[in-house]
Amino acid sequence: MSKSMLVLWSQSLLLVALLVPANRADAGTLVTVYFSGTASGSSTGNFSGAFTYDMSEPRASLHTFRFVGTTFTHSLVYTTDLTGTKTGTNLTCESFTITTFNGNFVLVGTVPKSPATTVTITIPTGVAMSATYLPGCSVFPASPVGSTFKLTGGYTYTGNLTRITSCTYSLPAPVPPAPPCSYVYTCTYPAPCPVYACPPRQACLLTRLFARRSRHSPCW
Secondary structure (H helix, E strand, O other): OOHHHHHHHHHHHHHHHHHOOOOOOOOOOEEEEEEEEEEOOOOOOEEEEEEEEEOOOOOOEOOEEEEOOOOOOEEEEEEEOOOEEEEEEHHHHOOEEEEOOOOEEEEEEEEEEOOEEEEEEEEEOOOOOOOOOOOOHHHOOOOOOOOEEEEEEOOOEEEEEEEEEEEEEEOOOOOOOOOOOOEEOOOOOOOOOOEEOOOOOOOOHHHHHHHHHOOOOOOO
């Protein structure tokens, strides 16, 4: 490859890299954010937890992403002195909505379902976030000033979220591939064409013609 072609190729790759949003990973990537903090107001004790969301969830409206069902993974777990550890994944943590408006990342989910408790996590990111794509780990500061953790409904608790202890990327569990098609061969004399179990195929006319001409010629 000539030197000029190499330069052109490298410039094209650079352009593609610049067009990809800086805070977005590959479609289908799961983001897991681990957090901790201390109680505020009349609540007592510390709290910790984590939430996970699939970045490929399409927006419900500008800056709003509403997870429903099992198509796009979402989960939420937290531990407080009041509640112990509560966990919800997909259907067991809905409603589950993320908004990314005005530099604030806000997650609202329901964990546990009984007694139904609404969890609201608010994290000021300090950066503008896309209105159409969920952000990646780069928007979450290690010490998110002004972040809060709140439980309402079945349990009541308020706290200041003081640390993002870590943020990781992962991929959803792979879907098992479909079993391969099996082929069933039958041989009578004269030999007919093979019978395919999956997928069905039309009769093999040419081989049937040659089979008539020679009783000893196999169909395949």
